[in-house]
Amino acid sequence: MTHSAEPTQWFRQAGWGVFTHYLAAPASGGPADITPDEWDRQVDSFDVPRLTARLRSVGAPYYFITLGQNTGFYCAPNDTYDRLVGRRPSRLSRRDLVAEIADALERAGIRTMVYLPSHAPARDRLAVERLVCTPDWDASAWQLRPGTYLRTKKTDGRLSEFQRNWEAIIREWSLRWGRKVHGWWIDGCYHAERMYRHPDPPNFRSFAEALRAGNPDSIVAFNPGVKVPVVTLTEYENYTAGEIAGALPVTPAPWEDPSAASGRVGQAQYHVLTYLGRYWGRGEPRFSKELAVAYTRHIIDHGGVITWDVPITADGGIPDAFLRILQAIGKAV
Numbered sequence: 001m002t003h004s005a006e007p008t009q010w011f012r013q014a015g016w017g018v019f020t021h022y023l024a025a026p027a028s029g030g031p032a033d034i035t036p037d038e039w040d041r042q043v044d045s046f047d048v049p050r051l052t053a054r055l056r057s058v059g060a061p062y063y064f065i066t067l068g069q070n071t072g073f074y075c076a077p078n079d080t081y082d083r084l085v086g087r088r089p090s091r092l093s094r095r096d097l098v099a100e101i102a103d104a105l106e107r108a109g110i111r112t113m114v115y116l117p118s119h120a121p122a123r124d125r126l127a128v129e130r131l132v133c134t135p136d137w138d139a140s141a142w143q144l145r146p147g148t149y150l151r152t153k154k155t156d157g158r159l160s161e162f163q164r165n166w167e168a169i170i171r172e173w174s175l176r177w178g179r180k181v182h183g184w185w186i187d188g189c190y191h192a193e194r195m196y197r198h199p200d201p202p203n204f205r206s207f208a209e210a211l212r213a214g215n216p217d218s219i220v221a222f223n224p225g226v227k228v229p230v231v232t233l234t235e236y237e238n239y240t241a242g243e244i245a246g247a248l249p250v251t252p253a254p255w256e257d258p259s260a261a262s263g264r265v266g267q268a269q270y271h272v273l274t275y276l277g278r279y280w281g282r283g284e285p286r287f288s289k290e291l292a293v294a295y296t297r298h299i300i301d302h303g304g305v306i307t308w309d310v311p312i313t314a315d316g317g318i319p320d321a322f323l324r325i326l327q328a329i330g331k332a333v
Helices: 006-014 036-044 048-058 079-085 097-107 125-130 160-180 204-211 258-262 289-301 320-332
Strands: 016-020 062-066 111-117 181-187 219-222 271-275 305-309
Touching (some): 006 305, 111 160, 289 305
Parallel strands (some): 111 181, 271 305
């Protein structure tokens, strides 16, 4: 049985939101030049009330924060992860930043969403090997290049043992946060045919069930990469990941996809995610305020949803140049 489309109603009504890459190293960059103690101090410095006030000032209905990416540094603790990886000291923060943000934003009427890759942190060899994310095929698209890890266990082509480990880690986070977290955006689902499109678990269904363990109404998207036009990967996702970079696509034309007339792609809510800066989480604004407002209105007027990525400082600040654009969007919609 597949999920109901009903959980996306609030998302469509929201129309737009804010995303930040809060990481130990730049998005899609190299290894982090930071120690676990320094990471803890950075996460401890994050000013949640200030972020909440900034998001309220722009009228953002929802906010995405990254749990972590390729370095293996995550901004929330997880006992399952630490047991499987066995690193001491852990690269997972003592502070559960996601829980604190979710509590504060809930009081402000803003929903919290989280980002997580579909795979082990490629720049942390110990985690890659201990989690058994060690394919015998080329996973360079994950920045997990052949020859950068040892295959200490025999793996199947689906990386079944890794997938079960990752689902267990995700399930712990999801159960801890419960209904405080309203959605997940899962990056790096580039190998869907190989890994997830199977009748038996692990597959898309079991992955989605782990994500929704704490909140059955949580909305989920699996990212296939930059795809124009925007596509949906599976019946088990509620909205399109919609990653776009160098192009701002129009919403799907009804003659190309009959479901597009209602702001959907197949069963999924139409959604796009792109960056306001020069790249994910960095640089000066690449769009004028007028363009950002007009494109946001275009997406919403056609039944879609758009999320804008903006830079964030180590202590949780959003630069004024981006706040001004976000405030203009909030006023316009």
